[in-house]
Amino acid sequence: MGVGHIDLDRIRAEGSEPSERVLDEPAAGLNATESAALNQLLLSIRDETGIGVLLIEHDMSVVMGISxxxxxxDYGRKIADGSALEVRSDPAVIRAYLGEAEDELERTRWIGAAA
Incomplete structure (x- = not known):
């Protein structure tokens, strides 16, 4: 079916209904090239159909790239809420996902995903 198992033709055919989609881990198991293709697909769904997407995802390159x-x-508790720029630099997010004593190179790579 393609990247992330999303059927863009079916979404287009449904027209204006529904106005939102929920995607649970669409990037699971994808490599970096496939994740980039998924980003483009999700952006084209948004641009071509106007359908909103509620994305549940751990791949920060996908989350930061399209949101x-x-x-x-973090364990079911909301720790941040905002734009990619706000979230990627939020101390609570950095602590939860990179740890207190995070490696500076890893932190820079993760934060840079939204740049």
Whole structure:
């Protein structure tokens, strides 16, 4: 079916209904090239259909690359809410996902995913 198992033709055929889609881990198991293709696919769904996407995802390159608004959960508790720029530099997010004594190179790579 293609990247992330998303059927863009079916979404287009459905027209204006529904106005949102929920995608749970669409990038699971994808390599970097496939994740980039998924980003392009999701952006084209948004641009061509106007359908909003609620994305549940751990791949930060996907999340930061396509999201207008991000809510970050840590063990079911909301720790951040805002734009990619706001979320990627939030101390609670950095602590939760990179640890207190995070390696500076890893932190820079992760934060740079939204740049």
């Amino acid at each position: 207008d608004h991000i809510v970050v959960l």
